[in-house]
Amino acid sequence: MKVRLTFLIVLIAIAVGNAQTKINWMTLEEAYAKQKITPKKVLIDVYTGWCGWCKVMDKETFTNAEVIKYVNQNYYAVKLDAESTKDIKIGPKVYKYDAANRSNEAAIALLQGKMSYPSIVYLDEGFNMIQPLPGYMNAKDFHQIITYFGGNYHKKEQFENYKANIYGKLFSKKTI
Template sequence: MAASSLRAQTKVQWYKFSEVQKLQKKQQKPIFVDVYTNWCGPCKMLDAQTFGDARVAEYLNKHFYPVKFNAEGNDTIVFQGKVYINENYDPSRAYSRNATHPFAGYFAVQGGGLAYPTTAYMDADLKHLVQPIQGFLTPQYIEPILKYFGSKAYLNKSFEDFMKDFKPEWN
């Protein structure tokens, strides 16, 4: 099968936080988090148009452990020794607005609130949230962001400096 055919079939391999914590013991990678809700229209567009793009999926799978987190879901999250449970979750409202999961606050923009979708980037040690970015992102818009964090350029240069030399490939 041709490489282009394989690439067209590439899908994001999504994980849960519990799985990532185990995977980190075998191979360290930064974490990419898609913070979404079931009722969010832009979240569904992000899934279809951006995460459905084979180039985005291939890059995420290679350079990150991609995690999907329903900010109004009922998953029990154990993170950095603390347990997060959405005690106000209402199963009858699973596909409409529901209670916000307490762990969702971890992805709020500093000095602001939480919007859906939010994509967030975390260090491999799961101790440092590098950056939450709110809103829908096209493959072309997310490319430099993914490559900035995936290449670890963020460790030694500002995003502005990274962008001076960045050459987009996903037109």
């Protein structure tokens, strides 16, 4: 009986540990639906299959334990292939593939027509734009940005002040 109980405890510990080993990515539609039930900020990774820096972020930035923990706790995380030919329905609006721009209309709207990959788009709890940010980010820089938006510091502090004076006090014991 003790062996079974120990084995069960080990399995539970492994399951709990694995729950935070990756970002809980979802589709834009899934995030929209979840946000309607339980409002949360939304982080959208707009990428393409051919983007080398997108793959580097997947391997290095999105696998950092502190990034994973913060994103899963504070955001609905979305992976959006900018070149997806699938229709994307958000509320009454349907976003289609735009052959002329070789991109989905959802990606064009989120990136405000400035198609750059990777780009991370931040939405508030009402699914309203906070800001799109283009370019590769390492785990430390990305963590600074997700905590800046996630903690609503963008409403009261300039990012440089947050980074220089607040971030270190909040996360001084963290290793990114």
